[in-house]
Amino acid sequence: MFSKSCEYAIKSMIFIAQKSKDGARIGIKDIAKGTDSPQHFIAKIMQVLSRKKLVHSVKGPNGGFYMDNLDLQNSIADIVKAIDGDGLYTDCVLGLHACSAENPCPIHSEYSVIKKNFIKMIENNTIGEFRDNLDAGNFHLKSILSV
Amino acid sequence: MFSKSCEYAIKSMIFIAQKSKDGARIGIKDIAKGTDSPQHFIAKIMQVLSRKKLVHSVKGPNGGFYMDNLDLQNSIADIVKAIDGDGLYTDCVLGLHACSAENPCPIHSEYSVIKKNFIKMIENNTIGEFRDNLDAGNFHLKSILSV
DNA sequence: AATATAAAAGAGTTTTATGTCTTAATTTGA
DNA sequence: TCAAATTAAGACATAAAACTCTTTTATATT
Ligand code: FES
Ligand code: FES
Numbered sequence: 042m043f044s045k046s047c048e049y050a051i052k053s054m055i056f057i058a059q060k061s062k063d064g065a066r067i068g069i070k071d072i073a074k075g076t077d078s079p080q081h082f083i084a085k086i087m088q089v090l091s092r093k094k095l096v097h098s099v100k101g102p103n104g105g106f107y108m109d110n111l112d113l114q115n116s117i118a119d120i121v122k123a124i125d126g127d128g129l130y131t132d133c134v135l136g137l138h139a140c141s142a143e144n145p146c147p148i149h150s151e152y153s154v155i156k157k158n159f160i161k162m163i164e165n166n167t168i169g170e171f172r173d174n175l176d177a178g179n180f181h182l183k184s185i186l187s188v
Numbered sequence: 189m190f191s192k193s194c195e196y197a198i199k200s201m202i203f204i205a206q207k208s209k210d211g212a213r214i215g216i217k218d219i220a221k222g223t224d225s226p227q228h229f230i231a232k233i234m235q236v237l238s239r240k241k242l243v244h245s246v247k248g249p250n251g252g253f254y255m256d257n258l259d260l261q262n263s264i265a266d267i268v269k270a271i272d273g274d275g276l277y278t279d280c281v282l283g284l285h286a287c288s289a290e291n292p293c294p295i296h297s298e299y300s301v302i303k304k305n306f307i308k309m310i311e312n313n314t315i316g317e318f319r320d321n322l323d324a325g326n327f328h329l330k331s332i333l334s335v
Numbered sequence: 336a337a338t339a340t341a342a343a344a345g346a347g348t349t350t351t352a353t354g355t356c357t358t359a360a361t362t363t364g365a
Numbered sequence: 366t367c368a369a370a371t372t373a374a375g376a377c378a379t380a381a382a383a384c385t386c387t388t389t390t391a392t393a394t395t
Contacts, residue, residue: 048283101392102340136195138331145327147318171294180292184285248362249370
């Protein structure tokens with residue numbers, strides 16, 4: 042579904058959204074800890090997200106990552122597209138060179154419905170929306186087992 | 189979503205279902221051609237499917253793969269489980285150690301709906317059902333471009 | 336200005352997925 | 366019974382994904 046990079050990206054972004062609430066910045070080490078992710082690996086991922094303007098960063102002492110109100114309005118889909126590209130939108134589930142109704146694979150019609158709903162889901166959920174639920178402990182970014 | 193192996197497996201199985209209609213057997217070379225797949229690679233995949241009794245095979249002259257009426261009743265899900273395992277059923281979409289309502293990731297509740305429908309889809313569609321539609325040209329196993 | 340801090344960048348490694356090639360085993364038919 | 370055909374098996378090769386390490390650049394604080 043998502044690449045590992047993309048999984049880390051989504052978790053990191055939600056984590057940053059929560060931690061940078063009052064203009065605070067959060068460092069890569071804390072993000073790694075808070076999301077159970079390999080530090081150097083997600084550092085590279087954050088570079089991409091930062092270049093693509095999905096998150097802000099500042100170097101130096103007290104530096105780190107943070108999100109402004111505009112960043113918080115980005116959707117999960119924006120992260121996915123930044124990291125995994127638009128394969129989710131364009132690829133055939135059985136690996137035909139392109140998904141299309143004109144040259145459909147056997148499960149195209151059934152899959153199209155699933156796909157539409159999945160895309161709707163990641164597009165309708167903004168990063169900001171997860172922030173409060175995470176605070177409330179309604180969900181987790183780390184497996185209990187790994188703590 | 190599916191691994192490349194799994195994509196090949198599904199396409200090959202549907203192809204065999206169509207070609208082995210009247211007890212005929214179809215060889216690995218023809219399967220490779222008919223589904224645009226690397227021959228030696230899918231040979232290994234067919235070995236697995238054969239060992240797991242999802243398809244029949246005979247060696248020697250006029251040998252090859254074929255399906256009986258029971259084989260045709262297997263679902264796409266059976267192929268997926270044989271090749272990719274049950275990760276689709278058990279994995280968390282954000283990579284937590286296990287998907288569960290007790291320790292849900294941020295998009296667990298939204299994803300659960302998608303997942304349920306996806307599983308329903310691959311479980312409800314049997315290999316045999318695709319056979320006639322393939323005959324009718326209603327869908328394809330090869331990209332037009334690659335012919 | 337000097338120093339410490341933290342992200343950015345880039346090079347390198349390991350692991351997994353994908354794909355190829357060769358040989359063995361089985362079966363059919365001449 | 367022998368040769369040809371065809372799957373089964375296993376070793377090997379390549380490519381991509383995942384992960385690590387080191388160096389550079391920017392910035393804030395002293
Ligand atoms: S053609 Fe395969 S999913 Fe659309
Ligand atoms: S916990 Fe992540 S999908 Fe269920």
